[in-house]
Amino acid sequence: MRSHHHHFAVSTDGPDKNDDVERAKCEGKEMTKEEKQRLRKEKKQQKKSKEKKDDAASQESEKGKKSDGKSSPASQPLPKPTTQKAPSAVPAPAPFPMPASEAPAPADKPAKSKAELKAERRARQEADRASKQGSKKGEVGPQASAGKPKAPPSELQPVVKRLPEHMQVDNPDVLKKLAKKLERQQIPLRLDYGYKVSLFSHLHQYSRKAPLTQQLSIPSTVIHPAIVRLGLQYSQGIVAGSNARSVALLHAFKQVISDYTTPPNEELSRDLVNKLKPYISFLNQCRPLSASMGNAIKYIKKEISNIPSQCKEEEAKRKLLNCIECYINEKIILAAKAIAKYSIEKISDGDVILVYGCSSLVNHILCEAFEKAIKFHVIVVDSRPRLEGREALRRLVQRGISCTYVLISAVSYILPEVSKVFLGAHALLANGYVMSRVGTSQIALVAKAFNVPVLVCCETYKFCDRVQTDSFVSNELDDPDDLIVTRKGKTQLEDWQQVDSLGLLNLVYDVTPPDFVDLVITDLGMIPCTSVPVVLRVKNVDQ
Amino acid sequence: MVTCYNIITIAVNECRTQKLVEYFKAQMRKNPDMASAVAAIRTLLEFLKRDKGETILGLRENLTWATDCLTGVDSSVAVSSGGELFLRFISLTSLEHQVCCLLPWEGVCDLTLAIANLCFSVFQDLSRCKKVMEERGELFLEKISMSRTKVAKLCHTFIKDGTKILTHSYSRVVLRVLEKAAAEKKRFSVYVTESQPDSAGRQMAEALRKLNVPVTVVLDAAVGYVLEKVDLVIIGAEGVVESGLYHKIGTYQMAVCSKAHNKPFYVVAESFKFVRLYPLNQQDVPDKFKYKADTLKTVQNLSEEHPMIDYTPPSLITLLFTDLGVLTPSAVSDELIKLYL
Numbered sequence: 001m002r003s004h005h006h007h008f009a010v011s012t013d014g015p016d017k018n019d020d021v022e023r024a025k026c027e028g029k030e031m032t033k034e035e036k037q038r039l040r041k042e043k044k045q046q047k048k049s050k051e052k053k054d055d056a057a058s059q060e061s062e063k064g065k066k067s068d069g070k071s072s073p074a075s076q077p078l079p080k081p082t083t084q085k086a087p088s089a090v091p092a093p094a095p096f097p098m099p100a101s102e103a104p105a106p107a108d109k110p111a112k113s114k115a116e117l118k119a120e121r122r123a124r125q126e127a128d129r130a131s132k133q134g135s136k137k138g139e140v141g142p143q144a145s146a147g148k149p150k151a152p153p154s155e156l157q158p159v160v161k162r163l164p165e166h167m168q169v170d171n172p173d174v175l176k177k178l179a180k181k182l183e184r185q186q187i188p189l190r191l192d193y194g195y196k197v198s199l200f201s202h203l204h205q206y207s208r209k210a211p212l213t214q215q216l217s218i219p220s221t222v223i224h225p226a227i228v229r230l231g232l233q234y235s236q237g238i239v240a241g242s243n244a245r246s247v248a249l250l251h252a253f254k255q256v257i258s259d260y261t262t263p264p265n266e267e268l269s270r271d272l273v274n275k276l277k278p279y280i281s282f283l284n285q286c287r288p289l290s291a292s293m294g295n296a297i298k299y300i301k302k303e304i305s306n307i308p309s310q311c312k313e314e315e316a317k318r319k320l321l322n323c324i325e326c327y328i329n330e331k332i333i334l335a336a337k338a339i340a341k342y343s344i345e346k347i348s349d350g351d352v353i354l355v356y357g358c359s360s361l362v363n364h365i366l367c368e369a370f371e372k373a374i375k376f377h378v379i380v381v382d383s384r385p386r387l388e389g390r391e392a393l394r395r396l397v398q399r400g401i402s403c404t405y406v407l408i409s410a411v412s413y414i415l416p417e418v419s420k421v422f423l424g425a426h427a428l429l430a431n432g433y434v435m436s437r438v439g440t441s442q443i444a445l446v447a448k449a450f451n452v453p454v455l456v457c458c459e460t461y462k463f464c465d466r467v468q469t470d471s472f473v474s475n476e477l478d479d480p481d482d483l484i485v486t487r488k489g490k491t492q493l494e495d496w497q498q499v500d501s502l503g504l505l506n507l508v509y510d511v512t513p514p515d516f517v518d519l520v521i522t523d524l525g526m527i528p529c530t531s532v533p534v535v536l537r538v539k540n541v542d543q
Numbered sequence: 544m545v546t547c548y549n550i551i552t553i554a555v556n557e558c559r560t561q562k563l564v565e566y567f568k569a570q571m572r573k574n575p576d577m578a579s580a581v582a583a584i585r586t587l588l589e590f591l592k593r594d595k596g597e598t599i600l601g602l603r604e605n606l607t608w609a610t611d612c613l614t615g616v617d618s619s620v621a622v623s624s625g626g627e628l629f630l631r632f633i634s635l636t637s638l639e640h641q642v643c644c645l646l647p648w649e650g651v652c653d654l655t656l657a658i659a660n661l662c663f664s665v666f667q668d669l670s671r672c673k674k675v676m677e678e679r680g681e682l683f684l685e686k687i688s689m690s691r692t693k694v695a696k697l698c699h700t701f702i703k704d705g706t707k708i709l710t711h712s713y714s715r716v717v718l719r720v721l722e723k724a725a726a727e728k729k730r731f732s733v734y735v736t737e738s739q740p741d742s743a744g745r746q747m748a749e750a751l752r753k754l755n756v757p758v759t760v761v762l763d764a765a766v767g768y769v770l771e772k773v774d775l776v777i778i779g780a781e782g783v784v785e786s787g788l789y790h791k792i793g794t795y796q797m798a799v800c801s802k803a804h805n806k807p808f809y810v811v812a813e814s815f816k817f818v819r820l821y822p823l824n825q826q827d828v829p830d831k832f833k834y835k836a837d838t839l840k841t842v843q844n845l846s847e848e849h850p851m852i853d854y855t856p857p858s859l860i861t862l863l864f865t866d867l868g869v870l871t872p873s874a875v876s877d878e879l880i881k882l883y884l
Contacts, residue, residue, distance in 0.1 A: 519823065527785070531876045
């Protein structure tokens with residue numbers, strides 16, 4: 001470790017070291033500023049290896065502190081953690097207690113950079129120690145997107161005060177902040193898997209074979225078992241589909257609330273919200289939250305914080321459970337009925353309706369229309385790797401609706417026969433774009449070219465304030481191993497990780513511009529895609 | 544006994560219908576320049592004044608029945624939309640600002656009822672309630688009588704000296720706009736399509752000649768031919784829907800041609816013509832608007848009749864001039880949401 005220090009302009013030999021220390025004592029502030037500048041220069045000049053960083057850190061810790069005594073113990077702990085870390089190649093709860101003490105440092109450090117210099121220096125020292133350990137961890141951990149060496153955050157660089165709305169997984173500062181936050185909530189950090197295509201490297205990519213629950217210690221007192229079960233269901237794809245996920249989430253929260261007891265000297269309205277935060281982080285780690293889930297969580301948090309403080313616990317819990325029931329009933333079940341009523345006006349005898357994938361709402365509409373004895377034919381379009389269309393096909397055929405099944409590659413072949421296209425939506429964005437399963441925008445595009453009307457069915461609780469014009473900025477990457485398929489005993493892409501230049505991309509969502517959508521059917525009626533902000537505005541006025 | 548009662552109610556209804564229709568026709572005759580929707584609303588107001596109902600529910604039912612009657616006489620979109628808006632306007636008093644909430648279209652009737660009940664309970668008196676409704680009715684009528692002037696004021700600035708304008712069929716709003724432009728001493732010339740099957744275009748040409756505006760009548764088939772000479776296209780509207788426009792048959796092809804020639808396509812309409820329908824294509828236009836009322840009653844096989852209305856999608860429309868302002872086609876839906884909610 002120490003062998004490489006001769007590369008430095010500032011030597012770390014004994015006599016010089018003492019001189020520097022003495023100088024530090026006398027000249028105080030100026031010394032550290034010069035050191036700072038020197039340090040920055042060094043960083044810019046050379047691509048440091050981890051050992052060099054070690055030296056810089058130890059050097060600083062020796063010189064930075066005013067008192068001599070602290071400098072030696074400061075250097076002592078440094079070799080120790082590194083040896084401890086070396087055996088733990090796989091991320092496990094073990095390394096976490098160690099960085100726990102260091103982790104708060106990066107946040108404190110920049111905040112105090114404007115404050116007293118002494119605290120600043122101490123914080124710098126701790127930060128460098130932490131960054132050194134962090135970079136060590138990166139070296140030993142699995143080849144992941146964090147393969148880039150984490151540069152120690154420069155002292156004067158402002159830290160991100162809160163996580164940006166869109167993921168920036170390839171930004172090491174953001175990752176660090178996330179890791180620190182998760183640690184504080186005692187939730188394991190899920191690591192990315194496999195090579196990510198460069199356009200999407202800012203998103204997480206998890207493997208289904210490594211669920212987050214494997215990293216949880218048993219028993220986990222922080223996370224309620226209903227939430228753990230829900231997280232597992234999400235990450236394994238057992239609960240899928242926007243409505244299903246929201247309803248499952250709300251039911252799990254009902255469970256949490258009924259099992260909740262207010263600790264003494266705490267208010268239910270504040271404490272319960274704080275209890276929910278680690279659960280939400282956990283679920284986010286299992287599978288990124290959808291827009292509908294986000295809106296549901298916002299609603300619950302608002303309801304909880306609106307509980308008056310003099311309300312007794314039993315009554316408060318009852319009220320909350322009631323609120324959640326109402327929300328599910330109004331926003332999902334009754335909304336589906338209203339949407340079905342409007343949609344049936346648009347379905348006439350002899351129609352050929354095209355649907356894509358499996359949307360619970362669209363299936364509901366078609367079943368209702370069939371019950372009203374309207375004669376129509378359905379074409380179900382499906383796509384790999386999820387093949388959700390088969391589920392939709394099963395449900396429709398069970399009801400007795402006549403269906404045709406094609407894959408998405410045949411869409412331009414059958415579209416001349418189609419009279420209407422019904423699509424479901426994952427979310428409706430504020431600029432009128434429709435976010436839905438990948439492949440939806442393709443179908444809308446081809447339908448527009450054939451002059452076939454495209455109708456999107458979406459409940460209002462899926463409307464979100466976000467604005468997005470492309471599918472790159474914010475999306476979800478599914479397990480790339482899903483694209484591997486075995487046919488006739490041969491699995492073509494089995495060794496895709498070995499091929500350096502090969503990346504598998506399994507996108508989940510895409511974004512359809514409002515020019516391709518003719519009509520959006522919501523529980524408020526039929527509106528054009530561009531009227532989404534008006535609805536959002538009116539809803540906000542209500543609440 | 545039951546049949547006797549039925550006969551009496553039918554007779555009574557017939558009587559009432561007749562009176563209503565007569566008043567409506569009288570209004571139309573008195574002022575031929577007035578929009579049919581305005582005449583309808585005047586009729587409804589008069590009906591409200593003469594109504595001898597005892598309950599709010601009865602009153603509302605009667606008004607709805609009267610609106611249906613009138614649409615039976617004159618099956619234009621404007622009459623039905625005007626009637627609906629009238630009903631909403633008089634029922635929603637200032638109380639609704641506290642009670643305002645988002646409802647699906649069907650729930651609006653219940654809202655009207657709820658508000659009317661509220662206003663009734665506040666005023667403790669059906670007659671006072673009726674008085675409030677009548678006042679608001681008068682206010683509504685005044686507002687919409689001014690609407691054509693407002694539209695003309697907004698639109699005439701788009702007509703510059705030397706402009707050649709193409710218009711379709713006979714529309715009183717367009718006439719008012721061109722009047723205003725002529726009054727501003729602008730020099731422009733107009734091409735009017737003949738607009739079969741009722742040759743309404745010739746009527747328009749006559750009216751324009753009286754204003755000393757150079758006008759040429761062209762065949763419906765000559766629209767593509769004449770479009771390279773014109774600078775802009777201005778047409779009126781029978782009804783404005785969330786997804787476009789209803790107007791006399793022939794409007795759709797004019798819109799498509801002007802899009803192909805990149806000429807601006809302007810629509811002038813009063814706000815009471817806004818209706819919350821959402822057709823997706825020509826097939827979606829309801830029959831009651833497509834054909835005249837008497838045709839619907841007398842003819843058995845509608846597929847032999849020629850429709851009077853066609854639907855123009857919003858992508859072909861440049862701007863809409865209304866008394867609510869100059870709107871883009873997508874803003875129409877926002878205005879509709881505000882009007883109807």
